[in-house]
Amino acid sequence: MQINLASRKRRLVALLIDYYLITFLLVSIIFLILGPDFIEKEGGFPTLLLILSIPIGIIFYFGKDSINGTSFGKWIMGITVRKENSSNESPSLVNLFIRNITLIIWPLEFIVIVFNKNKQRLGDQIAKTLVYKNPNKSKKLPRIISIIGLGIIFFVFILSFVASSLKTSNAYKLAISEIENNKEINQTVGEIIDYGWMPTGNVSIKNGEGIATYDIKVIGEKKEMNVQVELIKPKDGNWEITSFNY
Structure with a gap:
């Protein structure tokens, strides 16, 4: 079965969804560790916690496609990462991790993907991967419900934490x-x-x-x-x- 390459627009939206999800997860973990009374704790924000949050963020962000080449954002947008020479095979975990490291230089990646005929950014070229429309994507309704649910969870968590911080x-x-x-x-x-x-x-x-x-x-x-x-x-x-x- 022939499958088509994912559009640049879908890839950009998927990247933005992943970015906000991972940022939310990382901030949530830090806030939960700090506790709602962190505002009045002596010494301010712990330097050790900041140092520990960096590798956690790297693992979350660079490893976001580890589940069969599909991150949450890619699942929402119905796209997936596959090997350059086989649209049916997911790349290795190492290659999936490597392809995301170049997102550090995202402005350059944006320019490259715009002009590349196979819609490959630098990370794809290094890891020898392509991003396709997922032929086995879930139905639209569960994906819509998931993104709405994520938004509600984010909103409720922020409000709850702010309220708890003020009250404590x-x-x-x-x-x-x-x-x-x-x-x-x-x-x-x-x-x-x-x-x-x-x-x-x-x-x-x-x-x-x-x-x-x-x-x-x-x-x-x-x-x-x-x-x-x-x-x-x-x-x-x-x-x-x-x-x-x-």
Whole structure:
């Protein structure tokens, strides 16, 4: 059965999908290791973790086509990598890894693939591979559902991590303590039930000094109320409330 070469457009879209997926996975792993309270940890971002993330990223990115010559992006776009002299055989893991190393110089790769008649970039020429339309590609619906699902997971993870980071900070805990001890707020909203899933605001700490702002939804048994809190953290000191409005 004769199969056709994959279009340049499909290959570009597949590459972008892979790039964002791998970046998301790597960032997710780093954030999970750091924990949601990393903002207020002494010493900032651990250098060792940054060093360890580099080889993990290399393995993820350069080895992305290791499953039968097909990465997630290529599966979505219905294309696959095959040997130059056999459209039915997947290249070795070594060749699949080697062909992706040249993506480091992606501007040059883009120029090469535009003008190459077989749509080969430098990595393909070195590893002796071609990218074809996958004759055994999955149906369109599962692929569409997968890409939508990936987008939803990405969105939910980022929101959840940001919310968790804001809520675990000492600044937020101080703001909540002030709200719970405020008699006027308690009389207005009644017994406090919750503070909403996602507080808006930000926390910034640099060289031991910090600034934080929160807009917290207070959910009571009688009604809801928004409370705006601003805080500062002097160097080597504790958080202090500078503004408290409702």
